[in-house]
Amino acid sequence: xxxxxxxxxxxxxxxxxxxxxxxxxxxxxxxxxxxxxxxxxxxxxxxxxxxxxxxxxxxxxxxxxxxxxxxxxxxxxxxxxxxxxxxxxxxxxxxxxxxxxxxxxxxxxxxxxxxxxxxxxxxxxxxxxxxxxxxxxxxxxxxxxxxxxxxxxxxx
DNA sequence: GCCAACGTTGGC
DNA sequence: GCCAACGTTGGC
Numbered sequence: 001x002x003x004x005x006x007x008x009x010x011x012x013x014x015x016x017x018x019x020x021x022x023x024x025x026x027x028x029x030x031x032x033x034x035x036x037x038x039x040x041x042x043x044x045x046x047x048x049x050x051x052x053x054x055x056x057x058x059x060x061x062x063x064x065x066x067x068x069x070x071x072x073x074x075x076x077x078x079x080x081x082x083x084x085x086x087x088x089x090x091x092x093x094x095x096x097x098x099x100x101x102x103x104x105x106x107x108x109x110x111x112x113x114x115x116x117x118x119x120x121x122x123x124x125x126x127x128x129x130x131x132x133x134x135x136x137x138x139x140x141x142x143x144x145x146x147x148x149x150x151x152x153x154x155x156x
Numbered sequence: 157g158c159c160a161a162c163g164t165t166g167g168c
Numbered sequence: 169g170c171c172a173a174c175g176t177t178g179g180c
Contacts, residue, residue: 007177007178009178053177053178054179055178058178058179132177132178134177
């Protein structure tokens with residue numbers, strides 16, 4: 001079982017949207033490295049930290065899980081969709097997605113400003129300098145630490 | 157809005 | 169295959 005962090009812009013799709021829908025096909029990933037994580041390394045049941053980016057308070061907003069294995073992203077074939085990719089052959093689709101299932105909304109966002117510089121999160125990929133990937137692996141230490149913090153603020 | 161950092165494109 | 173130009177991401 002692996003752990004992941006997936007970024008989303010809350011203006012577009014937030015943890016509340018995921019809660020309302022229950023489950024969402026994670027369409028629109030158009031980066032090869034992120035695609036490879038979904039295609040090659042994700043498995044049903046993997047843990048997901050949902051991260052709000054490009055917003056007033058960036059940080060981890062809640063918990064989800066991978067709901068199945070990767071399959072072709074249908075938006076790549078739709079000329080009217082913003083993620084349409086005319087160079088993706090139907091017989092050999094370039095882009096895949098996984099379904100993501102809602103698990104929990106944290107009592108408050110765990111802010112990026114708080115995460116920065118925490119020794120427990122030293123190996124968290126999304127905090128490494130220059131990282132812009134929308135999907136990154138999460139090491140078990142970081143995972144446990146963030147979940148513990150989420151439980152702590154819930155009791156507060 | 158600025159800008160650093162990185163990915164992608166395309167000419168050669 | 170190199171690399172300059174361009175586009176995107178995302179914090180601030």
